[in-house]
Amino acid sequence: MKNLFFLGLFCSIFSVSAQLLQPGFDKAEYLETLRVNQRVFVDPDKWDTLTGVPAPQHYRLEYRSPEVAFDNRWDLWMHTGKPLATIAIRGTVRTEVSFMANLYAAMIPATGELQLEDNWLFEYKLAQHPQAAVQVGWFIGLAYMSGSILTKIDSCYQQGVRDFILTGHSQGGAICFMLTAYLENLRLAGKLPADIRFKTYCSAGPKPGNLHFAYDYEHLTRGGWAFNVVSPLDWVPDVPFSIQTVDDLTRVNPFKDVNKVLKKQKLPQQIAFKIAYDELSRPAKKAQRNYERYLGNMVERAVKKQLPGLATPEYISSNYYVRTGTTVVLYPDAEYYQKFPEVDAAATVWYHHVIEPYYFLAEKY
Numbered sequence: 146m147k148n149l150f151f152l153g154l155f156c157s158i159f160s161v162s163a164q165l166l167q168p169g170f171d172k173a174e175y176l177e178t179l180r181v182n183q184r185v186f187v188d189p190d191k192w193d194t195l196t197g198v199p200a201p202q203h204y205r206l207e208y209r210s211p212e213v214a215f216d217n218r219w220d221l222w223m224h225t226g227k228p229l230a231t232i233a234i235r236g237t238v239r240t241e242v243s244f245m246a247n248l249y250a251a252m253i254p255a256t257g258e259l260q261l262e263d264n265w266l267f268e269y270k271l272a273q274h275p276q277a278a279v280q281v282g283w284f285i286g287l288a289y290m291s292g293s294i295l296t297k298i299d300s301c302y303q304q305g306v307r308d309f310i311l312t313g314h315s316q317g318g319a320i321c322f323m324l325t326a327y328l329e330n331l332r333l334a335g336k337l338p339a340d341i342r343f344k345t346y347c348s349a350g351p352k353p354g355n356l357h358f359a360y361d362y363e364h365l366t367r368g369g370w371a372f373n374v375v376s377p378l379d380w381v382p383d384v385p386f387s388i389q390t391v392d393d394l395t396r397v398n399p400f401k402d403v404n405k406v407l408k409k410q411k412l413p414q415q416i417a418f419k420i421a422y423d424e425l426s427r428p429a430k431k432a433q434r435n436y437e438r439y440l441g442n443m444v445e446r447a448v449k450k451q452l453p454g455l456a457t458p459e460y461i462s463s464n465y466y467v468r469t470g471t472t473v474v475l476y477p478d479a480e481y482y483q484k485f486p487e488v489d490a491a492a493t494v495w496y497h498h499v500i501e502p503y504y505f506l507a508e509k510y
Contacts, residue, residue, distance in 0.1 A: 165229050165308040166344045168369030170473055175374060176507055177201060178231065178312040178346045183500045185220050185235045185317070197501035204231060210293050214452065215246035217286035217320070221297050228306045232294060234324065236315030242451055247316060247351075249282030249448055250385040251441030252461040255326070255358050259288055260456035267291070270334070271326040272361035278461040279354035280385060281441075282448075283319045285455070287327065294324070295331075302338060311345045314500055315381055318350025318373065322362065322469055329365045345371035345470075349498055351384045352466035355393070359469040366470065374473045376506060378497040385466045386436060390429045393465040436464045475506035 180201040184192055189206065201222065207230075208221040216238055222231040237243050253259075255277035259267045267288045271279060298309065311328075313321035325345045331337045345366065350373045354362075362371070375382040441460050449455060477485075485502050496502075 164342060165227055166310070166342050168344075170369070170372050170471075172507065172510055174310065174344075175346050175348075175372075175473075176504065177203060178233070178310065179314070179348065179500055179504045179507060180204075181220070181222050181231055181233050182236075182312060182314040182317065182348060183504075185218070185233045185314075186238065198504045203227075208297060210290060214286045214289040215282065216240050216243040217246070217290055219290050219294060221301075223301075228304070229308045229310070230301050230306050231310040231312060232297075232324070234290075234311075234313035234317035234320045236313060236317035243316075245444065245447060245451065246282035246286055247384075248440060249280075249285075249444045250464075251281050251437055251445075251457075252278040252355065252463050252466075253281045253284065253458045254461060255279050255354065255361070257458045259285070259458065260454065261285075261288055261452070262454035265454070269327060270330045271323055272330070272358050274357040274361050277354065277358040277361050278463060279323055279358055280319070280352075280466070281457055281460070282444075283316065283353065284323055285448075285452070285457075286316075287320050287323045290320075291324075291327065298328075298337070298341070302341065307338075307340055308342050309344070311343055312348065313350070314348040314503070315350070315498065318347035319353050321345060321347045322350060322353040322373075325371055326358075326362050326365060343370070347371070347373040347470065348500075348503060349375060349379055349381050350469075351381050352387065353469055354467075355461075355463055355465045356467050359467050362469055363471070369471070371470050372473050373468075373470045374475060374503070374507070376475050376477065376497055376503060378477055378502075380494065381498050382468070385440070386464060387466045388429055388433045388436060388464040390433055390463070390465070391426050392430075393463055433462065433464050437462065473510075475503060475510060477506060478509070480509070481506060 180198055181204055183195060183198045187195060203224050203226065204222040205225055206220060207223040210219045212218050218235045220233045222233060237247060255272040256270045259269065261267050271277065311321050311325055325343060328337065328343055332339065332341060437460055484505060485497065
């Protein structure tokens, strides 16, 4: 019995020590993802022209996917000394099609089916909670890339790779939230090997979905396995616009069916409370319907010209987007403002959002 105990203890210790990725925010890991992410945006023959962020220290580019959907693309980078891979999702590029994914900000269920093309029905599960929902434009990008990502994960696994870092900056970070949820749910369902480990560094990521998706994601990645790194001077983590209505509250909340509460009041009080309630709740509901109309139905017409075979699930009547995951804040100091003075910020909305200021702050973290 003693021998079996020590054998089990040895195997447990060996398993932990053999695992390359460890929980918790690792500054060196994040800096390396920024070095990789800067190069995801640029063709390799132009890497020598890049400034502000040095080249990756431990990774080489193994594979670059073709562009799909909204000019989405991803890279596979392999560690030069360890069986460790990084999957990096490219963010928004300067094309109308790429920015369309950001504008297509209606919500769809986090579990369901998405018709990508006439002969391509994509089944997906990003959350356990039935009310979880995500932004449709970014999810479409993930759906189109998912097949090649899974193929490369399988190829790496066959070569002995068990540890994967998932990363993306800006729109790439938004998609990375969903990629993490997608892969972790596949693993839970037994469709990916149980010994695969994913660690996520979203960078400058916007809000990917509603509160139920955030709860689910944070439960999936609990214990220090996923981070969103943001700068308080960057506007991108503020979007999409959030509108909370009474319908977004948890199911058992007392405002869900206010009429039952009002019936217990005397008639004059019923009338007064009902008027006050309508005045408070109606503007938010109207705003939500307008956002769904413009950022859902109207943008969808342009999307259909780009992706004629696309058919999305019915939109969720909600715009309750929330900040998701464990947030690491890169807080600017006096030295930052000397290098990136506020007076220059008016020149471009991307001034504090691009990778160089993030890299500068991360080095000081």
